[in-house]
Amino acid sequence: MNDAPRLPLLLGLAGSLREQSYSASVLTTLARAIEREGIAHVDIASVDLPLYNQDLDVEPRPTAVATLKQAIDQADALLIVTPEYNHGLPGVLKNALDWASRPMGASPLKGKRVQAVANSPAFTGGVRALAQLHETVLSCGCHLHAGPQVVIGGVAEKIGNGQLNHAPSVEFAVNSVRAMLAHDH
Ligand SMILES: Cc1cc2nc3c(=O)[nH]c(=O)nc-3n(C[C@H](O)[C@H](O)[C@H](O)COP(=O)(O)O)c2cc1C
Structure with missing residues (x-):
């Protein structure tokens, strides 16, 4: 019998199709x-969805939307970059969150823990996008992980071979994700 505690399931979303x-x-x-x-299992979901249209937000929803909503529902927390x-x-990214946000008050986002991360080639690191992301997830009833903001500036110089090669940022x-998962909301 395996008595090891179940690792949390983290769902990752990156706000770019490039x-x-x-990100x-x-x-x-x-x-x-x-x-x-050994902090969590991580699945990564696609945000390549049709544009939100309330007329399409009925059963059966577009497959990619249904897949994303189910993945969010099954995850213990989200990591959004x-x-x-x-x-x-x-x-x-806003489009994906809009799809996931319905029905209002009972969506898979409600009560979900979220760690948000911004990045940019600029030294500002995407702080303004991070502020908007915070507002959006809070409006969806997510439990946004509070604490020092995770912002990666000058990211182009820190990426090589599809990897973030900057140990302090990683x-x-x-550590921020670890702290989020240690809080059981
Ligand atoms: C339409 C557009 C607008 C952008 N606006 C900003 C901006 O306001 N601030 C910023 O730091 N970078 C901005 N950038 C640069 C992006 O940070 C850069 O293209 C980055 O590589 C995009 O993220 P990705 O690599 O995950 O696709 C913009 C890029 C595009 C294409």
């Missing part, structure tokens, strides 16, 4: 480190 996305590289690097340290577009949240983000 093939060589820095996706940050997310996969964090996912590997989190699993290596966002880039910044025009001082805000990229449309693809350690800071992983």
Whole structure:
């Protein structure tokens, strides 16, 4: 019999569809480190969804939407890595959160713990997108992990071969996820 405690399941979302996305590289690097340290299992979900249309938000929903909502429902917590577009949240990520946010008050996002991470090639690291992401997840009833914000500036110089090769950033983000999962909301 295996008496080992069940590892939490973390669902990762990256707010970019770009093939060589820095956000996706940050997310996969964090996912590997989190699993290596035995903090959680990590699944990564796609935000490549049709544009939100309330007329389509009925059974049966588009397959990609249903898949994302089910993955969020099954996860113990979310790790969201966002880039910044025009001082805000990229449309693809906002779109995915809009789909996941329904029905209001009873969506899979309600009560879900969230660690948000921003990154950018700029030294500002996507702080303005992070602020908007915080507002959106709070409006969905998520339990946003409070504490020092996880922002990775100058990310282009820290990525190589699809990996975040900057140990302080990895350690800071992983410790924040560890702290989030230690709090059982
Ligand atoms: C439409 C658009 C708007 C952008 N606006 C910002 C911005 O406001 N702040 C910023 O730091 N970077 C901005 N950038 C640069 C992105 O941070 C950069 O393209 C980044 O690589 C996108 O994330 P990704 O690598 O995960 O796809 C913008 C890029 C695009 C394409």
